[in-house]
Amino acid sequence: MNFRDLKVVAIGAHPDDVEYGCYTVLSRCYEPVMVNLTRGEHGGEHNIREKESRATAELLNARLIQLTLEDTNINLREAATALEKIIRDESPDVVLTMTEPDLHQDHVTVAKATTIALREYEGLVLGYQTPSNIVTFQPDIYFEISNDEFLAKMQALRVHATQSNRRYLGEDALRSVSRFWATATRTEFEYVEAFKILRWVVPLSER
Numbered sequence: 433m434n435f436r437d438l439k440v441v442a443i444g445a446h447p448d449d450v451e452y453g454c455y456t457v458l459s460r461c462y463e464p465v466m467v468n469l470t471r472g473e474h475g476g477e478h479n480i481r482e483k484e485s486r487a488t489a490e491l492l493n494a495r496l497i498q499l500t501l502e503d504t505n506i507n508l509r510e511a512a513t514a515l516e517k518i519i520r521d522e523s524p525d526v527v528l529t530m531t532e533p534d535l536h537q538d539h540v541t542v543a544k545a546t547t548i549a550l551r552e553y554e555g556l557v558l559g560y561q562t563p564s565n566i567v568t569f570q571p572d573i574y575f576e577i578s579n580d581e582f583l584a585k586m587q588a589l590r591v592h593a594t595q596s597n598r599r600y601l602g603e604d605a606l607r608s609v610s611r612f613w614a615t616a617t618r619t620e621f622e623y624v625e626a627f628k629i630l631r632w633v634v635p636l637s638e639r
């Protein structure tokens with residue numbers, strides 16, 4: 433699957449979610465858009481966290497839509513309404529988002545809000561992995577990523593200096609997860625980004 437001609441919107445609860453789950457696939461897309469629903473103010477000063485996200489968006493050549501919902505307490509209705517508007521405005525071919533179950537309540541809310549916001553969406557919706565759903569995540573799609581792409585993703589995660597104490601964002605942890613899913617494919621792939629199909633509505637091609 434070639435994402436180069438596709439417009440992709442990637443949705444995350446906090447600065448660094450999108451980078452962790454789908455940085456490489458997003459880096460291959462046409463006009464990528466990142467959406468952070470919160471500024472992650474429980475994990476650091478919100479202006480700094482937003483700046484870190486803007487810096488990774490620049491690395492990706494992505495446009496960042498930074499919302500200001502409350503970190504650790506995202507309101508479902510507000511999130512669904514905001515996402516519905518973004519999807520209407522952006523009209524993406526593919527949406528990347530969070531999934532349930534997940535051990536972080538904001539991630540669960542984002543997953544629910546996306547389902548509600550995209551109830552009439554005609555396109556592909558894929559769920560990406562987070563640090564808090566590793567045990568329960570059951571992917572369907574695996575994108576091979578090169579060692580250079582893995583290193584670029586690590587570089588982007590390091591831009592989030594406020595999160596440098598998070599073990600799950602460290603190189604060892606991410607290398608393990610990326611290799612784990614690569615092993616699961618029973619291929620020679622060394623690293624992958626893995627996704628779950630959440631919704632796929634296929635219209636008549638002649639329409």
Ligand SMILES: [Zn+2]
Pocket residue numbers: 445446449536539
């Ligand atoms: Zn998060």
